[in-house]
Amino acid sequence: MPGPTSPHQTTAAAASLPASAHDGVTAPIAPGDVPHDVGGFSFPGLAHASRALRDAGRPKVLVVMGVSGSGKSTLAGELSFALRWPLVEGDSLHPQANILKMSTGVPLTDADRQPWLEDIGRVVRDWIDSDTCGVITCSSLKRRYRDTISGGNTRVCFVYVKGAQADIAPRLNRRTGHFMPSTMLDSQFAALEEPGEDECVLSVDVRASRDSLTKATLDALDGLTA
Numbered sequence: 001m002p003g004p005t006s007p008h009q010t011t012a013a014a015a016s017l018p019a020s021a022h023d024g025v026t027a028p029i030a031p032g033d034v035p036h037d038v039g040g041f042s043f044p045g046l047a048h049a050s051r052a053l054r055d056a057g058r059p060k061v062l063v064v065m066g067v068s069g070s071g072k073s074t075l076a077g078e079l080s081f082a083l084r085w086p087l088v089e090g091d092s093l094h095p096q097a098n099i100l101k102m103s104t105g106v107p108l109t110d111a112d113r114q115p116w117l118e119d120i121g122r123v124v125r126d127w128i129d130s131d132t133c134g135v136i137t138c139s140s141l142k143r144r145y146r147d148t149i150s151g152g153n154t155r156v157c158f159v160y161v162k163g164a165q166a167d168i169a170p171r172l173n174r175r176t177g178h179f180m181p182s183t184m185l186d187s188q189f190a191a192l193e194e195p196g197e198d199e200c201v202l203s204v205d206v207r208a209s210r211d212s213l214t215k216a217t218l219d220a221l222d223g224l225t226a
């Protein structure tokens, strides 16, 4: 069972930040550029805390979610580094069959994802049970996936890197050395169920630069009541 001592896990200090994370193809926006609209959703800044998250207060576990190429791994690395919380890359928990399937451009089914989501949920639960904080990446595209991961625990916050397909596709096209082909983005958006205000979610704007996104996320988390 993967847990905080899993070989997939890196310590915060060892978290490697992809050097290519600054290769945005759209002009980055700054925290002052408010309000703006992302895919039909207005943000009062670069980050928006859902009602449920504001009610729950500061989380112990961050699950960085979003479609492939939205910048989950990049943001998760930054958050892990800044918070000194351990980091688990959710992709490393996929069964080999899933990696092979995605590599050949075939979207995963709910059944394919189930064991992977359960493993991610176990990592999260191990952290909660051992009173440890942590950061993990997982696309978490559907509400029931998020429920599997969080187990309904309101100390688990989904940091949703939210954006329009037009902003994410160029990044995915430019990314190299990853098993996920850019042709999968349509199916990722088709599967995506937007988190609701009743879910513990901090939505952040995909168009922001890496530094702005990290700062906006940390500021928003800081702004929650303890």
Ligand SMILES: Nc1ncnc2c1ncn2[C@@H]1O[C@H](COP(=O)(O)OP(=O)(O)O)[C@@H](O)[C@H]1O
Residues within 6 Å of the ligand: 018, 019, 020, 021, 022, 023, 024, 025, 066, 067, 068, 069, 070, 071, 072, 073, 074, 075, 137, 171, 172, 174, 175, 176, 206, 207, 208, 209, 210, 211, 213
């Ligand atoms: N804020 C950002 N601005 C510009 N490019 C970014 C940003 N965050 C990530 N990227 C780049 O976008 C690509 C996808 O990022 P990645 O973190 O691998 O996404 P995911 O983990 O969601 O698949 C990478 O090439 C990464 O360097």
Ligand SMILES: O=C(O)[C@H](O)[C@@H](O)[C@H](O)[C@H](O)COP(=O)(O)O
Residues within 6 Å of the ligand: 066, 067, 068, 069, 072, 073, 090, 091, 107, 108, 113, 139, 140, 141, 180, 188
């Ligand atoms: O559920 C899925 O269809 C996949 O798991 C996908 O959503 C996930 O994003 C991949 O693991 C690709 O990896 P990246 O998100 O890092 O591109």
